[in-house]
Amino acid sequence: MLFPQNPKILVVDDTYNDVELLLESFLKKGIPHVYYGAKKDSEFAPPVYTFPEEPLLGVRFVILDIELEGVTDLGTGDKNIAQLLINHLRKLMNLKESSYAILFWTKRKEVIDSVLYYLKLEKEEPIACIDMEKPAASDLTLDYIQEKFFSDLNNESFDFLINWENSINQYTSNFTNELSNIVKQESENSKQEWKASMKTILSKMACTYTGKNDISDLTMDQANSYAVRLLNQSFSESMSTSLQPSLPLPVQSKVSLQVIADLNKILFVEASKDDQIETGKVFVEENNRHLHYLLESSIIKKTLIDNCKSKLIGVVLTPNCDVAHGNMLTDSLGNESHRILFGLKILVSDDPAKYVKKKKDYLYITHPFNDENKSCSAFIFHFGTIQTVSIKPSSIHFSYFMKNSLAFDLQSKLANHVNRLGNSMFEC
Numbered sequence: 001m002l003f004p005q006n007p008k009i010l011v012v013d014d015t016y017n018d019v020e021l022l023l024e025s026f027l028k029k030g031i032p033h034v035y036y037g038a039k040k041d042s043e044f045a046p047p048v049y050t051f052p053e054e055p056l057l058g059v060r061f062v063i064l065d066i067e068l069e070g071v072t073d074l075g076t077g078d079k080n081i082a083q084l085l086i087n088h089l090r091k092l093m094n095l096k097e098s099s100y101a102i103l104f105w106t107k108r109k110e111v112i113d114s115v116l117y118y119l120k121l122e123k124e125e126p127i128a129c130i131d132m133e134k135p136a137a138s139d140l141t142l143d144y145i146q147e148k149f150f151s152d153l154n155n156e157s158f159d160f161l162i163n164w165e166n167s168i169n170q171y172t173s174n175f176t177n178e179l180s181n182i183v184k185q186e187s188e189n190s191k192q193e194w195k196a197s198m199k200t201i202l203s204k205m206a207c208t209y210t211g212k213n214d215i216s217d218l219t220m221d222q223a224n225s226y227a228v229r230l231l232n233q234s235f236s237e238s239m240s241t242s243l244q245p246s247l248p249l250p251v252q253s254k255v256s257l258q259v260i261a262d263l264n265k266i267l268f269v270e271a272s273k274d275d276q277i278e279t280g281k282v283f284v285e286e287n288n289r290h291l292h293y294l295l296e297s298s299i300i301k302k303t304l305i306d307n308c309k310s311k312l313i314g315v316v317l318t319p320n321c322d323v324a325h326g327n328m329l330t331d332s333l334g335n336e337s338h339r340i341l342f343g344l345k346i347l348v349s350d351d352p353a354k355y356v357k358k359k360k361d362y363l364y365i366t367h368p369f370n371d372e373n374k375s376c377s378a379f380i381f382h383f384g385t386i387q388t389v390s391i392k393p394s395s396i397h398f399s400y401f402m403k404n405s406l407a408f409d410l411q412s413k414l415a416n417h418v419n420r421l422g423n424s425m426f427e428c
Contacts, residue, residue, distance in 0.1 A: 008058060010093055011034035013065040013105075014047060018137050022063075025056045025142035034059075036092055038070060041160055046070055055094040060162060061149065062093070063125070065134065066106035082223070086124075095124035099161070102126045103145075103155055105134040128153045171239055177366030205230045210324040225276070225325055257368060261275050261376045264369035268406045269379075271372050272398035277338065277391065280407030282379070282400035285312045285342070295344050299363065304355050308346035313379065314389070315341050315402065317411055331390065339388040341414065343381030345371075352378035362417060364410055372399070381410065 009031065013019045017039050018071050026033045034056065038047030047070040064085070071088050089095060092366040104112050112131055120123040129151040135144065151160075182201075205227040215223050262381040272281060285292075292312035300308060320326060329337040343364070346355060352365050355378075359365075371377045379402075402410070 009061045010059045011063045014038040014069045022140045029312045051091040055091045062102040074329045079112040079114050081099035099127040100126050104131040109246050112240050122243045128155045202227045261368040261370040269369040270403045281398040310344040310346045313345045335390040337391045338391050342385035348378050
């Protein structure tokens with residue numbers, strides 16, 4: 001069993017007494033935080049720091065004392081002290097994967113500038129930072145810190161994301177409580193009955209998703225997967241209608257293609273985490289050179305073919321309910337018949353539509369996203385390639401996963417194209 005992991009504030013100080021009142025304020029308000037300090041066996045013994053086994057993820061605010069005994073006092077200059085502080089922070093939190101603001105307790109501008117310089121070199125820099133003299137322990141309260149953070153940071157975009165994340169966390173807790181309380185009512189608070197009832201409910205979720213009355217023919221991993229899918233689907237739909245916090249949007253400004261590609265990767269297209277067949281999974285087809293040539297020569301502008309380095313891809317469009325119910329045609333070798341739409345994955349440095357000879361209603365062009373090599377890419381699917389393909393589930397490897405919103409949009413556009421009446425008027 002894993003304990004909940006949700007630290008959002010990291011306090012780093014070698015003297016507990018200096019921050020005791022602040023930590024007590026966090027506790028009273030129920031604000032998740034982690035304190036890392038030093039222990040000494042005696043007054044003259046060197047301090048011993050305890051670090052997490054893995055650097056923490058999800059830290060949003062760091063309160064850092066620059067003067068750490070046994071760390072910064074080992075340095076001989078501002079740059080050396082900065083490197084020692086950064087190495088200390090890296091053991092505490094994942095700097096590369098965190099979006100965080102930092103409060104430096106010091107007025108030594110040279111040290112702060114060096115810390116920020118080296119963090120930026122490694123792409124670990126904070127979203128925002130402030131510095132101040134460390135106040136007396138009796139003055140260090142939550143109200144004091146909040147005022148400093150939110151008045152001095154003045155970062156409305158960061159505020160938006162923090163408020164949204166807090167809303168998600170609160171809704172997740174409420175959703176889990178509601179599900180748990182239903183089981184409690186049925187089990188009259190008996191621990192064994194609660195455990196048995198919850199297992200029964202999760203099994204029924206798997207049955208509901210697969211449309212079966214019995215899941216005894218499923219492996220434990222399959223049953224868990226189907227139960228989780230139904231739970232995720234219910235959570236997502238409930239959250240989209242219930243979670244509408246009044247968050248002030250930051251002022252819009254122009255962003256680069258790289259930022260757009262990063263955003264689309266997070267929201268719409270991601271690397272496939274497994275090879276389980278489901279709607280939206282994308283694979284690279286390397287054995288059909290003829291189809292690859294036909295698509296590339298008919299879609300991509302001739303002058304851009306070499307630059308875009310296209311690959312032939314296929315996306316699974318078999319409905320997930322058919323996969324769960326086992327409704328596909330299956331031969332004696334275990335090969336399943338799935339609906340596959342083919343297209344190209346191309347590298348882009350501009351709007352993907354500019355790489356196409358002419359936009360047609362039989363083409364589906366995604367906006368740019370970053371692939372596994374952090375290269376700006378796009379998918380272009382041709383509706384004329386939809387076909388049923390025999391696939392052996394254990395032998396296919398998926399490279400990408402188009403999330404539901406994008407996969408469903410593709411399915412909808414494909415259905416409209418297939419069912420269109422058409423317009424036979426001559427073009428100019």
